[in-house]
Amino acid sequence: MNAILIAVTGPEPEAWVRHFRTLVPQRELRIFPAHMGDLDDVAYACVWKAPPGILRPCSNLKAIFSIGAGVDHIFTDPNLPDVPVVRIVDDDLTMRMGEYVVLHALMHHRFQRAYDTQQRERIWRENRQPAASAVTVGIMGLGVLGRHAADLLRHIGFRVAGWSRTPQTVEGVSTFHGAGGLDDFLATTDILVCLLPRTAETTGLIDMALLRKLRRDGPLGGPCLINAGRGSTQIEKDILAALDDGTLKGATLDVFEAEPLSPESRLWTHPKVTITPHNAAASAPGALVKNMLAQIERFEAGGALQNVVDRQRGY
Amino acid sequence: MNAILIAVTGPEPEAWVRHFRTLVPQRELRIFPAHMGDLDDVAYACVWKAPPGILRPCSNLKAIFSIGAGVDHIFTDPNLPDVPVVRIVDDDLTMRMGEYVVLHALMHHRFQRAYDTQQRERIWRENRQPAASAVTVGIMGLGVLGRHAADLLRHIGFRVAGWSRTPQTVEGVSTFHGAGGLDDFLATTDILVCLLPRTAETTGLIDMALLRKLRRDGPLGGPCLINAGRGSTQIEKDILAALDDGTLKGATLDVFEAEPLSPESRLWTHPKVTITPHNAAASAPGALVKNMLAQIERFEAGGALQNVVDRQRGY
DSSP states (O other): OOEEEEEEOSSOHHHHHHHHHHHOTTSOEEETTTBOOOGGGEEEEEEESOOTTTTTTOTTOOEEEESSSOOHHHHTOTTOOSSOEEOOOOHHHHHHHHHHHHHHHHHHHTTHHHHHHHHHTTOOOOOOOOOGGGOEEEEEOOSHHHHHHHHHHHHHTOEEEEEESSOOOOTTEEEEEHHHHHHHHHHTOSEEEEOOOOOTTTTTOBSHHHHTTSOSSOTTSSOEEEEOSOGGGBOHHHHHHHHHTTSOSEEEESOOSSSSOOTTOTTTTOTTEEEOOSOTTOOOHHHHHHHHHHHHHHHHTTOOOSSBOOTTTTO | OOEEEEEEOSSOHHHHHHHHHHHOTTSOEEETTTBOOOGGGEEEEEEESOOTTTTTTOTTOOEEEESSSOOHHHHTOTTOOSSOEEOOOOHHHHHHHHHHHHHHHHHHHTTHHHHHHHHHTTOOOOOOOOOGGGOEEEEEOOSHHHHHHHHHHHHHTOEEEEEESSOOOOTTEEEEEHHHHHHHHHHTOSEEEEOOOOOTTTTTOBSHHHHTTSOSSOTTSSOEEEEOSOGGGBOHHHHHHHHHTTSOSEEEESOOSSSSOOTTOTTTTOTTEEEOOSOTTOOOHHHHHHHHHHHHHHHHTTOOOSSBOOTTTTO
16 A cells, blocks of 8 residues: 555644645555554654654554654654664755754854843943854764755854764864864864764763863853754753853753753743754755655665664664 | 054044054054144045044045945045045955844844744744745845855855846846836845945935835745945834834844934834844954055055045945
8 A cells, every 4th residue: 555654743743744645645644643544554654753652553664754854753662663764854954954053153153142132221332253264163963964054154254163973074174073082172162063863872962071171262252052953962950050150151952851841941041041942954844745755756666765764873 | 654544433443553553563653533643644544434624634645444344434524635535345344244144134034033032931832934945135235245145145045136236247146226126126025135335325215115115925924124234224213114014024223324323212122123233244453454554555566456436436
């Protein structure tokens, strides 16, 4: 039957279904939770934070697609069928993450929060700021998203450094890698941008010890953090402590240890924190559905799936 | 004697003097208002909003340099000596204007002010936003600053349109020109960026009639304005009225009819307005002083001055 199972939790699950229906009206669709039917017919599952165990009865499953950049939500399922898990690598998603990183790097660089405060107080005062060429944005994670963000930041005039698990070469970017390269990377970084996936190695990486290693005498009056990767990478109590004691000058967070962020969290009201609701790379469902359907079409024509996750590595 | 007169009003006049002293310690400097001396010795004047009439006694003046991108502050002097007036065209200044335009275009595009409000109210909600490729940023003024901003915006993924007095060709940009091209330019524009100089033709150009011609059914839920050119171009009461009646969704203003902006202005407190204190392209004095000294050196070696203003045109 080669049916597609759509198992998406989140604000707009019906938007995904609508796009599949429009683009492949002839294809049998199964929809979690209302229209599951006989799961033996399901060949492909397109998922986002689906409940653990729901893919187990899909005895003829050929591939699992994540509709977001992360795949950690898939591997939390202890009964995951042993089929390829495919990450989404899509220009639309990549471009949106680039917008987010550029916007928030510039907000820190151009002291936008200080100007917001001045506006509330009707104060006309210029805060002398450095040229972008005096500021280093350090990107953790040099995959497709990190490389695109690096390219945009370089074009604007920033110095860009990059850190990744394995050695990488990116034009115009000073690259560092592995545990051995981390301290030198942090020591050169004024604005730290985290785009790392959720893995055992990245869990809890952004803690007080790491934040203390960022460039202390940089031209922004203190280092800033942007996390648009995964909330599991950050220790939120350490970020708050670092903001309070001046280790960090500011933080922009799109991801959190638990999402949605609890109304109790002190991050919401901290004057040095900007919060966005995990929307940095939120893509138009239409663009991502087209991308997945193109993969399925190529696969059914005998081609190989692209962007298959290395389960050992976790991304 | 070939002395240089530095006549700069503003927050940090002494910073300019310091850079001249460091870079050309052997050159005779005259400083307004404290150390004017015999003005017959002055060959070059580097000015920013100097009081009218102060250049009149400079009988041997060879050139006047503006230390900012605008030159309108010079032509307000009815007794201006008839010597070349030189605009500053400097990479540092151009890059900073590019940062400003990108930052504020992205703030409108990514609904940053809506997220700021949500953060204050601890609301976790994604506001579905268009891809940059569905949004047109329209730039008025296609000189060095406008072309650089256009290039950065295109790179991020925006559609870019441009409008100028005379026909221009810019790669990847839909260009319009003159009074005849204005309406079509506005009808395609979601985010209007004004980088126009102050001239008789631009005075009062951004009024209610113009704002009503912006694209009404665009993907941002209404058009936005960014003015980083000159305050004389805008009618502030019309901008306020357009924000109040929904003609404009938001406005970012770096320049004003009168500067500093009066504490009485309703712009300070309007929830749809972002105000910055004419710092969009505020450059490091060191970079601009080097630029002017390079011009003087070339001129004294027999070369021609670059970026001389056409007095008729006003820029």
